[in-house]
Amino acid sequence: MAVAELEESQLAELNAMGPEALLSWALETHGDRAAIITSFQDTGCVMIDMMSKVAPGLRVLTVDTLRLHDETYAHMDAMEARYGTIERFTPDPARLKKMVAQHGEYLFFDSKPKQEYCCTIRKTEPNQRALETVDVWFTGLRRDHSSFRVDTPKVQYVDRDGRQILKVAPLVDWNQAKIDAYMAEHDVPKNALYNQGYTSIGCVICSTPTLPHEDKRAGRWRWFNALDDDGKECGIHIGGSGI
Numbered sequence: 329m330a331v332a333e334l335e336e337s338q339l340a341e342l343n344a345m346g347p348e349a350l351l352s353w354a355l356e357t358h359g360d361r362a363a364i365i366t367s368f369q370d371t372g373c374v375m376i377d378m379m380s381k382v383a384p385g386l387r388v389l390t391v392d393t394l395r396l397h398d399e400t401y402a403h404m405d406a407m408e409a410r411y412g413t414i415e416r417f418t419p420d421p422a423r424l425k426k427m428v429a430q431h432g433e434y435l436f437f438d439s440k441p442k443q444e445y446c447c448t449i450r451k452t453e454p455n456q457r458a459l460e461t462v463d464v465w466f467t468g469l470r471r472d473h474s475s476f477r478v479d480t481p482k483v484q485y486v487d488r489d490g491r492q493i494l495k496v497a498p499l500v501d502w503n504q505a506k507i508d509a510y511m512a513e514h515d516v517p518k519n520a521l522y523n524q525g526y527t528s529i530g531c532v533i534c535s536t537p538t539l540p541h542e543d544k545r546a547g548r549w550r551w552f553n554a555l556d557d558d559g560k561e562c563g564i565h566i567g568g569s570g571i
Contacts, residue, residue, distance in 0.1 A: 334494070342483040347375070347498035348382045350483075354464045354496070355383040362464035363387035363415075365455065368404050369529050370507050370518060371468035371499050377516045378498075380411050389415045389458045393450035394424075395531040403519040410517060417454035424449055436534060436549065443534075443549055450531070459488050469497040472504065473528070473544050504544075 334342075342350065354362035364379060366372030367390060379386045388411070390404065408414045427435070427449050436443040459465060469480050486495045499507070511518060521529050525537030527544040536547040546553060 339483055348378055350496055350498045351379050351383040355386045358464045360387060361462055363389050363462045364466040365389045365458055366468055371470055373516050374507055374510050376411050377514050391451050391454045392416045392418050393531050397532050399520040406517045417458045419450045419454055464494045466496050470500055
């Protein structure tokens with residue numbers, strides 16, 4: 329069944345499903361056109377562990393911006409060794425070379441538009457290439473991540489270049505305590521950066537540790553925290569995403 333054929337009642341049924349049921353449904357219904365796309369933060373790792381138990385063989389995709397922390401690369405290797413092949417999508421070499429030649433390696437410090445441009449080249453465009461291979465997209469978004477994500481639905485349609493994709497956030501209503509408890513119970517590998525105070529992990533420099541009183545995404549592009557804008561997103565989850 330094509331994603332576009334789903335009716336409102338069927339979407340409601342999916343929104344009522346638990347995460348394991350959604351993973352199983354996706355593999356059974358869409359096969360290799362369904363995938364988890366993750367940056368290997370804790371929520372994504374919980375999804376992968378669940379997948380290994382109830383939907384083994386579901387594809388796992390990631391975007392490698394080529395500017396990740398050493399700890400993140402080590403963690404990705406550990407996850408791949410335990411759970412199987414990870415498909416990695418990287419920036420277009422020519423586009424990346426042109427951007428750096430024109431604006432420098434650290435353009436994200438200059439202005440919000442340049443930060444967004446860097447994210448477009450390094451993250452959004454590779455993510456779009458990944459999405460071209462799927463009809464069902466599993467993501468680790470959670471409502472407690474930030475005020476910008478508080479209304480995130482569990483299952484929704486998103487438009488990508490005129491094509492409807494079913495975007496699924498199976499753990500959207502989980503909190504950090506529940507994520508931590510699952511990871512401890514199932515001995516899921518954890519990025520070492522969490523023990524250094526990180527609560528949201530992205531590229532080197534562009535993600536930093538946070539203090540206990542801060543929003544979980546306050547460490548992202550910290551130099552923009554003074555702006556009157558809580559939508560600190562790289563572009564992957566905005567622009568037609570419905571959130």
